[in-house]
Amino acid sequence: MKSNSYLQQQSQFITQGQSEAELRQQLKAFGVDARRLSKFTQLCLLGALPLKPYITPNTAIYLASPFNSPSKFNKLFHQLMEQDLPSPLDFMANLNNATVFQLSQLLQTTGNSIFLITSPEDKAQPLQLLQTELKNGITDQVLLGWGFESPTDTEWEGSCWWLLSNATGENTLTTSAVQNSPNFSTAPYSMPENHYLHFALNGQNFNIGA
Secondary structure (H helix, E strand, C coil): CCCECEEEEEEEEEECCCCHHHHHHHHHHHCCCCCCCCHHHHHHHHHHHHHHHHCCCCCEEEEEECCCCHHHHHHHHHHHHHHCCCCHHHHHHCCCCHHHHHHHHHHCCCCCEEEEECCHHHCCHHHHHHHHHHHCCCCCCEEEEEEECCCCCCCCEEEEEEEEECCCCCCCCCHHHHHCCCCCCCCCCCCCCCCCCCCCCCHHHCCCEC
């Protein structure tokens, strides 16, 4: 039996060359103190938090990325190797599930929260998992995101988020509505097709049958 997932809302935060201090300042508008958060987590929060009004308590959260936070890992590694100085707070901030934990806490959800390591070649893999969750009635909707922190200051980075359910309704967005909504615009980005986030920026990918 075929089951479709329908996009209810979409949001994104795409940037290039912004420092962690600049990202922390933007998160203050959401009431978030980001001093202990990795840059990767900050990028994901800035993309996902605009969807908070649409999140229900049992919303599941799936986040995919090829890596967590390169900047936090490099800092942690160099402190340990060069100064023999462990940094447990940086270590906890760079755990794979640290970002989805922060999202669950800020969005006040109790549904499943999963971090998936995916490559550009298998970035659609989370769609298969959420289909199972929705089809089995484990949750009524899933917040699905792709996050990417660039190891350099010259590449696009950020996060793209889809809020999906298995039911249509008056709030369901058509492809046209998604691409013309305030939170969906690829026009400012000259992002190459092989970039990790390019797939998530394409609103035509959301209606996937299982």
